[in-house]
Amino acid sequence: MQADDWYVYAAIGLLALCSLITRAGYMVFGDYLPLPDGLRRALRYAPAAALTAIVVPDLLPWRAGVGPVFDLKLVAALVAVAVYLRTRNAVLVIVSGMAALWLLRWAFG
Template sequence: MMHDVPYVLGAIALLTICSLVTRAGYLLLGDYLPLSDGVRRALRYAPAAALVGIIVPEVLPWQPGTAPVFDAKAVAALVGVLLYLRTRNGLVVIGGGMLAYWLLRAVWPF
């Protein structure tokens, strides 16, 4: 077990260096490496794409070859979408979606 310590510490050190280089690299060299307009337009959609990639598999956990099953998470997400379309207020969407989820969990048999 003790022989793993240098390996683990080395891995942590290398990952730290990689994180610093990749995150700070553009901040330090960004003036010398300008982005094209196409890349700038594409990067505007990165946060939305990341959210979709995280939320959709959690809300709609479909298995290949089976029929989709909607549970409390999917219904609460639909409530959140409807609240967003109605109010355009992020706090109302989060609060209303969570309230709908908690109420559905209390009532809906799992």
């Protein structure tokens, strides 16, 4: 073990502790620290915001100096959204989106 290894282990330990506190904090201290109603209402939108933050950069890739670039994945996603609005069936959304992407890649790729 080298002399500078303590820094790495301390950083890992502190990050693990911070992760544990933030994840388990509301289960442990939830009764003693109730959330305000405004914050509770805002937290209902957190899953949709996280999903949007994951999906949108993949559908609209960003190139430096150019901006958002059109991609076939965006068209396939729009097909999947249209199928969902028509049928409300999650399996058909996946199948139609992938079929549209494969067909578009075959036709234009």
